[in-house]
Amino acid sequence: QVQLKESGPGLVQPSQTLSLTCTVSGFSLTSYNVHWVRQPPGKGLEWMGRMRYNGDTSYNSALKSRLSISRDTSKNQVFLKMNSLQTDDTGTYYCTRGMGARDYFDYWGQGVMVTVSS
């Protein structure tokens, strides 16, 4: 069955770089797009970026200067790296699978909570 699972450090210091991994199973990264979405505590959802099935990437313009998404298809993994972290980057980070011609999200990972604090 389709599964996505995020992993990474729970605590990151301000100004440092966040590195997260999304490990997928039940589908191929060369057939489906994978997106990253985050959610600050008690707030709404924010789309961050996309890894397309062909390796192309798209980013939220508000995060573009700090964000990088890559993948390793042999390991079924998609990576998120975001630098210059601040306290307002604290939240739960999700990876999710894009479905259909324009990507609605049908399967989500459980999410990983990231706290930015010294």
Added chain:
Amino acid sequence: IQLTQSPSLLSASVGDRVTLSCKGSQNINNYLAWYQQKLGEAPKLLIYKTNSLQTGIPSRFSGSGSGTDYTLTISSLHSEDLATYYCYQYNNGWTFGGGTKLELK
């Protein structure tokens, strides 16, 4: 495209018919989905392409709309429906609405 959901908080009773609204800043061309999120859980897809019910979702959930205005309707509220609901557009980029929290009256 920006999405505005209303109301931000809705109080309702079990058995009520509930309607949630989502308005886009531009034409969404029906590329509108709805998600349900319960506390501590990942969002769950309910409806995609305005009115297509995701597999396994109860038929009391339905979606409608066109252009810039869309609606999620719960025909008869169940206690397990208490959650926050987000609309999401994928016509031009990918953006979420601010959410409507559905609570018990």
